Amino acid sequence: MAKPILVIAIAVALAGGTAYYLTRSAEPEATASSNGSVAGKSSIGPGHTRGPADAPLTLLEFGDYQCPSCRAYHPIVAEVLKRYPDKVRLEFHHYPLIQIHAHAMTASMAVEAAGEQGKYWEMNDLVFELQPEWSQSQNPETEFLAMASRLGLDQNKFMQSMRSLELQDRVLKDVVAAREGNIEAVPTFFLNGKPIQPRLSIDDFVRIIETELQAQGAGEPAK
Amino acid sequence: MNVRGIALALLSFTGMIDSLYLSLKRDAGPIPCHITKGCNDVLTSAYSELAGIPISWFGFLFYIAVFSCAIFALFGSIGLLRWLLWPVVAAFVISIGLVGIQAFVLNAYCEYCLGSAVIVTAIFVLVIRSPKTVANTV
Numbered sequence: 335m336a337k338p339i340l341v342i343a344i345a346v347a348l349a350g351g352t353a354y355y356l357t358r359s360a361e362p363e364a365t366a367s368s369n370g371s372v373a374g375k376s377s378i379g380p381g382h383t384r385g386p387a388d389a390p391l392t393l394l395e396f397g398d399y400q401c402p403s404c405r406a407y408h409p410i411v412a413e414v415l416k417r418y419p420d421k422v423r424l425e426f427h428h429y430p431l432i433q434i435h436a437h438a439m440t441a442s443m444a445v446e447a448a449g450e451q452g453k454y455w456e457m458n459d460l461v462f463e464l465q466p467e468w469s470q471s472q473n474p475e476t477e478f479l480a481m482a483s484r485l486g487l488d489q490n491k492f493m494q495s496m497r498s499l500e501l502q503d504r505v506l507k508d509v510v511a512a513r514e515g516n517i518e519a520v521p522t523f524f525l526n527g528k529p530i531q532p533r534l535s536i537d538d539f540v541r542i543i544e545t546e547l548q549a550q551g552a553g554e555p556a557k
Numbered sequence: 558m559n560v561r562g563i564a565l566a567l568l569s570f571t572g573m574i575d576s577l578y579l580s581l582k583r584d585a586g587p588i589p590c591h592i593t594k595g596c597n598d599v600l601t602s603a604y605s606e607l608a609g610i611p612i613s614w615f616g617f618l619f620y621i622a623v624f625s626c627a628i629f630a631l632f633g634s635i636g637l638l639r640w641l642l643w644p645v646v647a648a649f650v651i652s653i654g655l656v657g658i659q660a661f662v663l664n665a666y667c668e669y670c671l672g673s674a675v676i677v678t679a680i681f682v683l684v685i686r687s688p689k690t691v692a693n694t695v
Contacts, residue, residue: 338628354581403598
């Protein structure tokens with residue numbers, strides 16, 4: 335009776351150790367593959383920023399508007415900006431994974447089109463908020479047009495911008511930069527150019543940000 | 558040595574590593590895929606949890622149960638394998654459902670989840686082929 339229990343205990347411990355090792359060893363690999371140089375790629379566009387231009391920390395995000403995990407991270411990133419209004423600036427870049435998210439490119443174009451009328455972040459928030467509805471739609475453009483109307487945008491201008499090659503080029507520049515940086519998952523975050531893998535929790539973001547602030551000597555605990 | 562008993566132990570041991578890796582990695586940030594596309598979508602979807610608990614933890618418990626029964630059977634307590642039949646059938650049905658969700662609802666695939674589905678299917682085939690034989694010949 336004792337022998338099988340011993341074998342089971344050893345096997346469970348071995349499986350636990352192996353899984354833990356794989357979890358740990360995957361991190362440097364992911365770091366290496368999406369190395370910090372992506373932030374400095376010549377092909378990368380300027381992105382859209384939220385927060386003060388002179389903030390000591392820039393949180394760069396490669397995201398996809400149709401990706402459920404990007405949506406899950408969205409309120410956490412917003413909370414980070416709320417907690418560190420002077421210290422963190424968000425820089426968002428598009429990485430629509432069109433192979434699995436059929437409407438992701440259209441969504442990026444819709445947010446860029448709203449940006450042309452000065453409502454980039456309002457549209458960004460709305461597109462994430464209403465993701466479950468438009469992502470199931472056969473014709474998401476109608477949904478985006480309704481959102482534009484809700485934000486008080488000029489609908490004709492909005493539709494023209496949705497077809498703009500210049501805006502499409504802006505999105506594609508981000509896609510090229512993401513591919514050059516071997517980014518494998520969305521969302522992917524960089525803090526001051528360094529890749530980070532925060533968990534889906536505000537506490538983990540705070541931990542990473544506090545560590546970086548302390549390293550910079552600008553550490554002052556968040557409220 | 559009984560080949561089927563050893564096969565069950567090896568499959569469930571691999572399943573333990575896979576499900577535990579997913580459970581640990583899920584809490585450690587975005588999960589990159591290497592073969593498929595959309596691991597993160599699958600693992601952060603509403604279908605990835607049951608009552609707030611990631612389903613990979615339920616998978617881990619299932620694999621421990623299969624492994625334990627296989628080991629006890631290899632040490633002579635063959636009757637225990639009979640207990641596996643319905644849990645294995647349930648796990649197989651759940652696996653089909655989860656693969657279906659990936660294919661038709663999420664349109665995204667997680668290679669680790671597909672790997673687990675393959676393991677469950679292999680365990681199902683081993684157990685269902687002849688549950689009594691499994692028990693009697695180990």
